[in-house]
Amino acid sequence: xIGILGGTFDPVHLGHLRTALDVCEALAxxxxxxxxxxxxxxxxxxxxxxxxxxxMLEAAxxxxxxxxxxxxxxxxxxxxxxxxxxxxxxxxxxxxxxxLLMGMxxxxxxxxxxxxxxxxxxxxxxxxxxPGAEIPAQGELADFIMEHKVTGAGALRQQAAGCLLFQPxxxxxxxxxxxxxxxxxxxxxxxxxxxxxxxxxxxxxxYRGRQ
Ligand code: ATP
Numbered sequence: 001x002i003g004i005l006g007g008t009f010d011p012v013h014l015g016h017l018r019t020a021l022d023v024c025e026a027l028a029x030x031x032x033x034x035x036x037x038x039x040x041x042x043x044x045x046x047x048x049x050x051x052x053x054x055x056m057l058e059a060a061x062x063x064x065x066x067x068x069x070x071x072x073x074x075x076x077x078x079x080x081x082x083x084x085x086x087x088x089x090x091x092x093x094x095x096x097x098x099x100l101l102m103g104m105x106x107x108x109x110x111x112x113x114x115x116x117x118x119x120x121x122x123x124x125x126x127x128x129x130x131p132g133a134e135i136p137a138q139g140e141l142a143d144f145i146m147e148h149k150v151t152g153a154g155a156l157r158q159q160a161a162g163c164l165l166f167q168p169x170x171x172x173x174x175x176x177x178x179x180x181x182x183x184x185x186x187x188x189x190x191x192x193x194x195x196x197x198x199x200x201x202x203x204x205x206x207y208r209g210r211q
Contacts, residue, residue, distance in 0.1 A: 001097040005033070011048065013192055023128060026167060028153075030066070031068055038050065082119060086119065099165075102128065111141055121161055124156050124165065
């Protein structure tokens with residue numbers, strides 16, 4: 001079974017990496033794929049180029065063989081939809097069970113995602129719960145939770161897709177937005193990103209004076 005974490009990774013930070021490692025260990029994934037998006041459908045263009053975001057990701061996971069940077073979305077024209085990414089992962093020879101990892105903030109927005117109801121036919125959804133996270137209690141998303149929620153990891157191995165799991169992870173209140181604004185103000189990203197990423201940011205002068 002593999003885990004997929006998509007994101008802008010502008011830049012990748014310890015919030016992404018530690019939580020992905022927590023889920024990887026808890027659910028005994030064979031692999032975690034970090035998939036940087038090309039044009040995020042929900043927001044503006046990333047500040048760093050695709051090549052810079054990949055370079056930071058690769059540096060971040062260099063010592064973690066279970067973590068793989070998957071560039072498939074960067075090679076596709078137009079917006080990066082998870083639906084298309086999951087469809088292409090499913091079509092790979094020998095495709096195994098797939099768990100799409102997302103933070104609670106991303107999960108709250110799920111109903112705005114392209115073909116959102118069909119995503120769970122292609123994979124399991126694993127929502128990493130973080131500080132202040134309240135599980136939606138009303139509306140379409142609450143109904144979706146009722147329909148798909150499982151309480152233990154065992155269920156994820158019994159079927160290829162269709163389960164929703166809330167997985168507690170180490171709470172790290174770190175966001176790329178906050179890191180970019182610190183850097184724009186001339187402050188450091190130290191201890192918020194892996195050291196190798198901090199070095200790339202400094203060397204390439206990324207995020208200086210802009211947000
Ligand atoms: P930004 O501040 O630019 O919006 P971000 O830090 O939220 O960026 P993204 O690349 O947008 O990072 O996030 C990719 C995925 O990682 C999303 O599913 C998001 O919920 C999750 N994520 C981001 N930061 C954390 C964190 N500190 N803990 C757990 N999950 C996180």
